Amino acid sequence: MACAAVLAGAGPSWATPTGESPAVQRVVPRIIDTESVDDRTVALPQADSTLRVRYTSTSVRGVPTVMSGTLLTPSTPPPAGGWPLAVWNHMTVGAADDCAPSAAHAGHPELPRMVSGDAIVSRLLDAGFVVARPDFEGIGEPGPHPYLIGDSLARSTIDMALATADHDARIGRDVVVAGHSEGAVAALAAAARPSSEWGRLRLRAVSALAPPTQVADLLDAASHVPVAGPAVNELMGLAALIGSGAAAADPAFDELMDNGGLSNAARALRPQVETRCYADLTAPDSFGGLAPAQLLGPRGDEMKQALTTILRSNDVARLRFSPDLPVRIDSGTVDTVSPQLLVSGLARDYRRAGVRVTYADRFTGHAGVATDRDTAAVIARWLVSQI
Template identity: 30%
Template sequence: MTVSGTVAIPSGNPPAAGWPLIAWTHGTTGLALRCAPSNDTLDGPEHRYLAITQAMLDAFVKRGYVVVATDYQGIGAEGTPAYLVGSGEGRSAIDIMRAAREIDLAIGTRYVVMGHSQGGHADLFTAAIGPDYAPEFTLLGNVAMAPASHIGELVQEVVTGSHPSPILPFVTYVLQSYAAYYPEIALERILTPQAIGHLRDTWEGCIDEALAFGYWAESIPSRQFVTQPDLGHLLKATAANEPGQLRIAAPTLLIQGTSDRTVPPQATDAVARDLCRVGNSVSYQTYSDASHEGVLAAAKADIEAWVDARFAGVKATSNCNEPPSAEAPR
């Protein structure tokens, strides 16, 4: 399967060990080809979000890092998107590193993965599978910003939802991707015929459009599901794609804003606890009053310092013994 993306290389001469490498995994933009970050333009449908992340990545390039950014399979090039399918996201991120070194051998083999939202989920899976999937590279660490998690809980929330919900468009992406990659999942046993007919809408607009208007923005979630939907296989698949269960050989920097209304702060608190519980080295940092996208600017200096330290060979610290909480006190 062809996977598209971008490669950004600093100007000047590379260091002796090659350019330090960052693999970027982006947040949700949509399923249609025009939603891919590599297709972004000043008036593009997802430029509002992509301009924020691009500014952060441009700063890394100016500081001497190569940044490679996958569109993920099925977005930017023909194919079936692997939305929140961790192994598919991870392979997409790693394969573009390999492609980048075919373009320029001055790109080094030591790398850090970074991602936001969907990309935070992808980041953690990339870091988990990277050492085995791409042993020619050396993983130094990963930065997961407001990672998507608890996918099955989101599905169950919309199945009973009685008011239009911003979660519903994201769940339609999950349903279609999971039905493609887990053939035991049958959408006709989950969604009504009318809802199935409107799935094509998700291939025309991008996520900001899907959240603002149209069938999936305006519909009552529970009415999209058949009576007693067959969720067994779906929930088994979502459980297999939960990032908190992962074993990651390199240290993790986990980032969450306390005012995030897209990824619940309590969900990332749980991811931190779960990653620590299975033995990972995690530095969990929370940012007061930072929104889902605002946390990128709030954490910028800390992320840059953490990434610099990984390439400098400084041992990462973990706060698993006393992790903070991003959830507001009740």
């Protein structure tokens, strides 16, 4: 079913949340397409059924859109109050449609990142949870992906939960949300939303694995490096996604990037963000072939200042949570993407603000925070214990 046709017929599903301007209308999320998935790359063996779904939502710019994801149901029968629901949010995979974890397959260059949460998800399924896994806005469906933009990530997360609960009456009220890397930003941003945005669902806990924070400062510190190569290619891939994400959310920043903010070389590579996943963006024939000092154009200082403002306004450090909500944060002591010093500082700042934080770290890198089997077991047990 075409996106335009679905949304044109969705008139009764429009809603204006209390307290928002009447001009800001959100589409009530509904699952509009389902497709059974048998490929074990996506359909985990612990699931009784796996569906690839498309659901109505609202874009970061406030217009109707469609998002995608997967819905996995457990093998155990639902208890009297219904299955609890977990929303798992994936780590950075890129912004192109081909990067959608719901379309993962053997041999995909992003596969390790697409499935980084499987050890946690499989344990939640064994514990009798339904698991919803959103692809995020613009990944797998039309439109750009607002990378690390909290409003978009929160909406993807909450609307997938609401659409899932509406789709299957066997799902109860209780929900937990978790995520890794970019997905940790999504989980925290969704958990900070008012309870009214969760509808009939009752958010019980949030788990954030290696959440990026102080990204603006990290980018600024590397912006003058004059050489390209293996030491900075991953950073350059992230920089491409960060800039593209800011442009997806802010039309003025989008215009600035194309009109002097980026160098000619970087601007020529910009379309690759919509065709390549993260690993390929780090390649020598993409942003990975540029030095950080080669990114900016004649209006580069202006663009850097604007990007700093956007990143700081979306930093998870600015989020506030209900004092009754349990928050778990995990980090890796040798993580170079989300440095342990910054993540532990985030947990400390949350505690100072009155948040109930469980913090843990382990000797591992960025990916290992989710993929380490022992850590995954601990995190899954903690989420289950909150219901």
